[in-house]
Amino acid sequence: MNKNYLFDGLLAGREDESRNLLRVPGGVDWSYAEIVGLSGQLANLLQSEGVEPGDRVAVQVAKSVQAIALYLATVRAGAVFLPLNTAYTRAEVDYFLDDAEPAVFVCDSAREQEFADIEARVFTLDGDAGGSLMPAVSALAGEFANVERGPRDLAAILYTSGTTGLSKGAMLSHDNLLSNALTLVDYWRFSADDVLLHALPIFHTHGLFVATNIIMICGGSMIFLPRFDVDALIEQMPRATSLMGVPTFYTRLLADARFDRELVAHMRLFVSGSAPMLAETHVQFEAVTGHRILERYGMTETNMNTSNPYDGERRAGSVGFALPGVEIKITDPENGAALAQGETGMIEIRGPNVFLGYWRKPEKTALELREDGFFISGDMGKIDDDGYLHILGREKDLVISGGYNIYPKQIETEIDALDGVVESAVFGIADADLGEAVAAAVVLVAGARLDQEQLLDALRPRLARFKLPRKLVLLEQLPRNAMGKVQKNLLRERYG
Numbered sequence: 001m002n003k004n005y006l007f008d009g010l011l012a013g014r015e016d017e018s019r020n021l022l023r024v025p026g027g028v029d030w031s032y033a034e035i036v037g038l039s040g041q042l043a044n045l046l047q048s049e050g051v052e053p054g055d056r057v058a059v060q061v062a063k064s065v066q067a068i069a070l071y072l073a074t075v076r077a078g079a080v081f082l083p084l085n086t087a088y089t090r091a092e093v094d095y096f097l098d099d100a101e102p103a104v105f106v107c108d109s110a111r112e113q114e115f116a117d118i119e120a121r122v123f124t125l126d127g128d129a130g131g132s133l134m135p136a137v138s139a140l141a142g143e144f145a146n147v148e149r150g151p152r153d154l155a156a157i158l159y160t161s162g163t164t165g166l167s168k169g170a171m172l173s174h175d176n177l178l179s180n181a182l183t184l185v186d187y188w189r190f191s192a193d194d195v196l197l198h199a200l201p202i203f204h205t206h207g208l209f210v211a212t213n214i215i216m217i218c219g220g221s222m223i224f225l226p227r228f229d230v231d232a233l234i235e236q237m238p239r240a241t242s243l244m245g246v247p248t249f250y251t252r253l254l255a256d257a258r259f260d261r262e263l264v265a266h267m268r269l270f271v272s273g274s275a276p277m278l279a280e281t282h283v284q285f286e287a288v289t290g291h292r293i294l295e296r297y298g299m300t301e302t303n304m305n306t307s308n309p310y311d312g313e314r315r316a317g318s319v320g321f322a323l324p325g326v327e328i329k330i331t332d333p334e335n336g337a338a339l340a341q342g343e344t345g346m347i348e349i350r351g352p353n354v355f356l357g358y359w360r361k362p363e364k365t366a367l368e369l370r371e372d373g374f375f376i377s378g379d380m381g382k383i384d385d386d387g388y389l390h391i392l393g394r395e396k397d398l399v400i401s402g403g404y405n406i407y408p409k410q411i412e413t414e415i416d417a418l419d420g421v422v423e424s425a426v427f428g429i430a431d432a433d434l435g436e437a438v439a440a441a442v443v444l445v446a447g448a449r450l451d452q453e454q455l456l457d458a459l460r461p462r463l464a465r466f467k468l469p470r471k472l473v474l475l476e477q478l479p480r481n482a483m484g485k486v487q488k489n490l491l492r493e494r495y496g
């Protein structure tokens with residue numbers, strides 16, 4: 001059989017095909033053999049639809065076992081997996097479809113009509129496996145001769161916004177994904193005995209690549225929950241060994257009296273990332289459970305960069321050490337010169353985890369990816385005396401809400417385009433549940449009679465709901481400094 005670098009790497013260590021890969025509470029269990037078989041059927045379908053190596057397969061579907069099989073199928077067919085947040089509106093999805101020009105688009109059947117006019121071949125897949133995709137593969141063979149792919153071939157494109165407000169597709173190679181997952185299996189001591197409680201969405205790096213790739217490599221299994229729900233997590237926790245989550249998972253669990261030492265007795269590891277975790281969450285978690293959360297730092301463009309140690313001190317407020325094979329340096333954001341240990345500057349990253357560049361945007365790639373291979377993260381930080389990395393802020397204008405990245409520029413562009421609006425400024429405010437929440441200050445045209453609700457209503461068809469401002473204030477003018485730049489720090493202080 002042809003060598004397919006990522007697929008072979010993910011499933012090579014599997015000793016017993018009859019083991020369960022996915023357990024779906026209230027549903028059926030799926031063995032490795034069954035999922036691989038379904039991925040073979042799906043790969044046969046993609047090929048019969050004319051999907052060629054390098055073609056994009058865009059997917060905006062609810063979390064399901066079938067969606068995982070579709071990811072594997074796309075890789076096996078030599079194509080490029082392009083997952084999209086289910087919350088994105090038609091207007092948002094249009095941008096990705098225009099930019100990536102996928103050959104196939106899979107969406108929820110409730111939205112089939114909305115996408116009837118697009119160029120790609122459309123299939124539908126619902127959270128309960130309904131829709132046109134599964135019937136289309138039911139008669140197809142599970143055997144599939146994988147398309148040959150090497151380490152530098154593209155495996156996935158994940159869109160991430162920029163400070164310009166326009167999303168850029170981060171091109172991830174087979175080796176980017178495989179090398180990082182192999183490193184993490186080792187670093188976090190994952191084995192076939194692991195049962196990962198999977199409650200993250202599968203359209204981002206965290207839930208798709210970190211969680212799923214690790215488990216496939218180690219031959220473990222996942223309890224596959226459709227979404228984060230405290231009750232479901234508490235019910236399943238005694239059967240699991242590990243959990244990966246954003247800080248909101250941990251603050252919500254801690255707020256529940258049922259979450260205690262006894263409940264987590266079977267657990268080996270709690271990982272947090274995607275957003276800064278408060279040191280107090282770390283401390284409180286240890287007091288309640290006896291476990292220290294292992295915090296790590298990653299990005300869509302780089303997968304995982306650093307991690308607190310498995311053995312050794314997991315330091316609150318720190319994201320730990322560079323992973324094996326990954327280099328981290330702190331530089332002067334003005335000129336890129338390396339700074340001394342202890343000084344605060346731009347975090348730059350180099351290693352096999354670092355992406356190939358932005359899809360069809362070489363000029364953006366050149367701005368962020370240096371010729372020597374270092375990626376300029378946009379995160380500010382320092383390395384302390386013991387070598388631990390601390391993230392101390394962001395140079396990029398970004399709000400991270402419940403682990404979702406929200407780029408103010410995109411929201412400002414949408415608000416500014418509304419009739420009756422002169423300009424706006426979007427900024428993050430502290431939120432006990434989500435870490436940060438989106439706030440907007442809006443200046444209206446003199447005499448315009450728009451209120452907050454009308455503004456939000458006008459934004460709804462344009463923006464995913466998680467991006468809608470939770471707080472919206474109407475101002476006469478925006479605060480500006482002498483250079484004319486909007487002072488978001490003042491807005492944050494005043495309205496945070």
Ligand code: MCA
Nearest residue numbers: 200204205206228248274298299300401402403404465466
């Ligand atoms: C849902 N809503 C949100 C968010 N999530 N609003 C702001 N920020 C959010 N994160 C809104 C919905 O639109 C809805 O609004 C209302 O909240 C309730 O929706 P529901 O689905 O019930 O929300 P939830 O269950 O409370 O979800 C919160 C959550 C979820 C569990 C924190 O957002 C989540 O699973 N986040 C994880 C994100 C993630 O995987 N990030 C990794 C990407 P309305 O009422 O108006 O309809 S970062 C990454 O991959 C990098 C590489 C890394 O380092 O890991």
Ligand code: AMP
Nearest residue numbers: 273274275276296297298299300391405
């Ligand atoms: P994304 O664009 O979704 O890949 O998000 C990546 C960004 O999330 C990083 O550049 C950081 O700003 C942030 N991030 C990820 N993990 C952490 C963490 N453990 N602590 C603080 N910020 C984090």
